[in-house]
Amino acid sequence: MNGRTVLRSARPMSLRARLTWGGAVLAAAAVLAVQIIGVLVLRSWLLDQVDHQLREFPLPTDFRPALPPPPKGLPDGSLTMPSDFRLTVYDPAGRRQGTAGDGPAPGPLxxxxxADLTLVDGRPTTVAAVSGDGNWRVERNTGPDGTTYVVCLPLDTLDGATAKLLWxxxxVLAVTIIALIAVSRWVVxxxxxxxxxxxHTARDITAGDPDLRxxxxxxxxxxxxxxxxLNTMLDRLQQALREREASENRLRRFVSDAGHELRTPLTTIQGFAQLTLMRDHLPPADQHEADRLIAQNAERMSLLVNDLLLLAKLDQEPTYRQEPVDLLAIAAEAISAASPGLHERAPRLGPLAGADDLEPVETLGDPHRLRQVADNLLTNALAHTPRDAAIEVxxxxxxxxxxxxxxxxxxxTSALPPMPExxxxxxxxxxxxxxGLTAAEAAKVFERFYRVDRSRSRDHGGSGLGLAIATTIAQGHAGRLELDTRPGRGSTFRLVLPLVRGIPSQIP
Structure with missing residues (x-):
């Protein structure tokens, strides 16, 4: 097992543990750095004090009369100093004469x-003791007569203070680390x-309570x-799930309705086709009626299949043509196509309420699809209203x-969201x-396969998909198809499209 495998298999630390230990280590490092700086500063200050004492030690100079030289052959420690100072004397010839001062600590080495001294006059230096692990601070000075004086002070006090401070x-560092870990765990x-x-909330949501936030x-x-x-994400996910569920329900209902609508003409065609197989035993009038009904139901089924294919095509985000379209021309063409045979019931074309005259109304869109919407609205109005009911466009x-x-x-009512006001x-x-329509009928009129009067719709060959197709086309043009209705007061189906100004006119 190599090192990478060991690292991969190691148990990862939790966020709480990483924050706790990370904060504790950083704080401990800061405390340790402060302590190290404090010890160094204190030791440097104490060493400066020792050096100052060495410099202030009274020695013969050019400005004072020279002291008589120490007796020759002075044994070490034969003279007692009034402090921890020790003074080692070398005669002008460089021979060591002796050391003044006494104490329990071993003297400097x-x-x-x-000539073997590596000291520089006036520059304090640390040297080891003759024995043990002690240290001395020494400073060399040369008298007027060439005598060399080495002033020494022990560093036992400085080393002891430093050692106690380190302990x-x-x-303090150990106590600080323990306290930091405890406090960090609580704070984290x-x-x-x-x-x-x-x-915990996410766990409850996954356990089956999606409404929690x-x-x-x-x-x-x-x-x-x-x-x-996370709340925004949960709301969007829940909305997406609801829309998906609603879409699946619509798809199941659509498939069921489509199967139901197709089953009726297929059953009729099958029945009359079987009847025509006995053509030799049928009167000519019955044979003609059977053929007529087969053709009628085949045409009805063809229209239904065409509507289904068109609706499926529109649902797949089709690309609509974008060219200048005159809604006034489309309305006039739809009226002309529906007027033959209507005589006095022919729809009347006029301006909107509050306008004086008809004028061209240009927008961008697909003229074929927008004409399809106008034809559908006009056909529905003619098919589902009494013969004496006037129709206006x-x-x-x-x-x-x-x-x-x-x-x-x-x-x-509308199946599409409202436009900005x-x-x-x-x-x-x-x-x-x-x-007109009731509120319940108006709420469902844009649904697929919905018919206000199913029997009359079938007589006219309707499939219940016309308004659904018109709504999809309006949505593809960034518009809205809506219905204003009240029982007994008629209905108004309205196609509302954004007005695009500055369209280069291509309409003759």
Missing amino acids: LPQDA LNAV RLGLMPLSRME IHYTDHRTEIGRLGTV RVGTTVSGADTGGTDRPGR GVAVCVLEVTDHGP
Whole structure:
């Protein structure tokens, strides 16, 4: 097993442990650095005091009469000094004469000949003791007559103070580390408490309670901002799950409705096809009726399949043509296509409420798809209203609002979100003066395969997909298809599209 495998298999430390030990190590390093600096500063100061005492030791100079030289053959320690000072004397010839001063500590290790001294006049130096591990601070000075004096002071007091300070620092460091670890654990546990609560909340959410949210969302802290982000993420995930569930339910309902709609004409075709197999035993009139019903149901099934294919194509985010479109021309063409045979019930074309005259209303879009929406709205109005009910088609430009369209208000329904209020829009609306729709019917009118009157819709070959297709086309043009209706007061289906100004006109 190599080192990388060992590192990979090692148990990782928790965030709490990393913060605790990291803070304790950093704090201990800071305390240790302060202690080391303190010891060095104190030792340097004490050493300076010793050096100052060495310099202040009275010796013969050029400015004072020379002291008589010490007797020859002076044994070491034969003269007693009034302090810890020791004075070693070398005669002008460089021979060591003796040492003045006495004490229990071994003296400094000095040579017998002044020529072997490695000291510089006036510069204190540390030398070892004759025996043991003690040290002395010595300073060389030369008298007027060539006599060499080496003034010495023991460093036992300085070394002892330094040693005691080191032991004291070691105890303080140990106590500090222990206290830091204990305090760090408490502080880290307190600081990470919101994170621990987030962990418990996340665990409860995964256990089956998706409505729970994180309560700590203080924007002044990192954990609070994390809580806000997590709550936003949870809301979006929950919304996405709901939309997915709703989409799956719509898909299942769509497939079920499509199968139901296709089953009826298929059953009819199958029944009459079997009947035509007995053509030899049927009267000519029955044979003709069977053939007519087969053709009618085949056409109805073909229309339904075409609508399904179109709706599936539109749901796949199609690319719409973007070219100048005149809604007034589209409305006029839709009326012309639906008017033959209607006579006095032909729809009337006029301006929006509050406008004086009809004017071209240009926007950007796909003219074929927008014409499909106009045809659908007009066909529905003609198919689902009494023969004496008047139908009006209005076209114009306005601004979005509760009275003009594009936004929500009581009595108005749409499958698309409202547009911003007060923006310039162009409108094509189809109004009938029929019985209108109830609130329940209006809430479902844009759903796929929904019919207000199923029997009459089938008589007219409708599949219940027309308004769903029109809504999808309006959404693809960044617009909105909506319904204003009240029972007994008729209905108004309104196509609202953004008004694009400055369109280069390509309409003859």
